[in-house]
Amino acid sequence: MKFMLLGGIAALSLGLAVQDPLDAAEITATQVSGPVYMLEGYGGNIGLVLTEGGPVMIDDQFAQLEDKIRAAVEELAGTKNPSYVLNTHFHGDHTGSNEGFGTTSILVAHDQVRARLLAGDRREGPAPASALPVLTHADGMTLHLDGQTLELRHFPAAHTDGDSVVLFHEAKVVHMGDIMFNGMFPFIDTGSGGTVKGYLSALKSIHEDLPADWKVIPGHGPLASRADIKALHDMILATGKIVAARKAEGMSKEDCVAAGLPEEWDSWSWQFISTDSWIETLYQRLD
Numbered sequence: 001m002k003f004m005l006l007g008g009i010a011a012l013s014l015g016l017a018v019q020d021p022l023d024a025a026e027i028t029a030t031q032v033s034g035p036v037y038m039l040e041g042y043g044g045n046i047g048l049v050l051t052e053g054g055p056v057m058i059d060d061q062f063a064q065l066e067d068k069i070r071a072a073v074e075e076l077a078g079t080k081n082p083s084y085v086l087n088t089h090f091h092g093d094h095t096g097s098n099e100g101f102g103t104t105s106i107l108v109a110h111d112q113v114r115a116r117l118l119a120g121d122r123r124e125g126p127a128p129a130s131a132l133p134v135l136t137h138a139d140g141m142t143l144h145l146d147g148q149t150l151e152l153r154h155f156p157a158a159h160t161d162g163d164s165v166v167l168f169h170e171a172k173v174v175h176m177g178d179i180m181f182n183g184m185f186p187f188i189d190t191g192s193g194g195t196v197k198g199y200l201s202a203l204k205s206i207h208e209d210l211p212a213d214w215k216v217i218p219g220h221g222p223l224a225s226r227a228d229i230k231a232l233h234d235m236i237l238a239t240g241k242i243v244a245a246r247k248a249e250g251m252s253k254e255d256c257v258a259a260g261l262p263e264e265w266d267s268w269s270w271q272f273i274s275t276d277s278w279i280e281t282l283y284q285r286l287d
């Protein structure tokens, strides 16, 4: 997700003085289960697991928040330097602090995260060397850390082409990255290898595999459950069917957007992905 842009547009359209929301952002920590925490600030939700060998962090929001993130980690872990930082995908609101964390922590991600950071696919341009993952995987990997087993499961062509979902097996927690927007229309980055079909099949696969008592850290939105994964999956399927049927009848994209969606899906619309932009995603990318 690209929240910087969003903040700028919102401030301009309201004619307000622009205060960078990153300056105002504070990091809050919520214990998810045992040694696993969710940190919220501005950007993608951060996962943190405390192990004997040091903390391991999932995603790192924006560079401007690095010091605040480190302070929150220190409070929980007694050190501000995670042993590892895992990236769920390359977007700037999940890898923004990589440059700093890369000097103290081992960065881990899918091959495509490294490739896209190197190519400059983030809005910020090509990433400096210290921001690049040093351990990469092509189709998943597992970290065995002092009694904590962290599995990175790769789903091709979902939110992007380099997504990893992170499963904390002992703690029974999964960090979904941006394959989960909890209760909101998801952003699917079709310009970076994401597809509606791949997103749906990733949700289906995780939902089928996950025992009901696992907790779910979404990329965006509040802490979630297995049932919320199903709700997102079913929303995409239901709204996709509506748009596909209209498209098959020969309706143009503009007419589809004008026709809207049944009221029951109104609450999924939000600042960045409105009902209109969700219909556009579905119209262009269903087949």
Ligand SMILES: [Zn+2]
Pocket: 001, 089, 091, 094, 159, 178
């Ligand atoms: Zn994203």
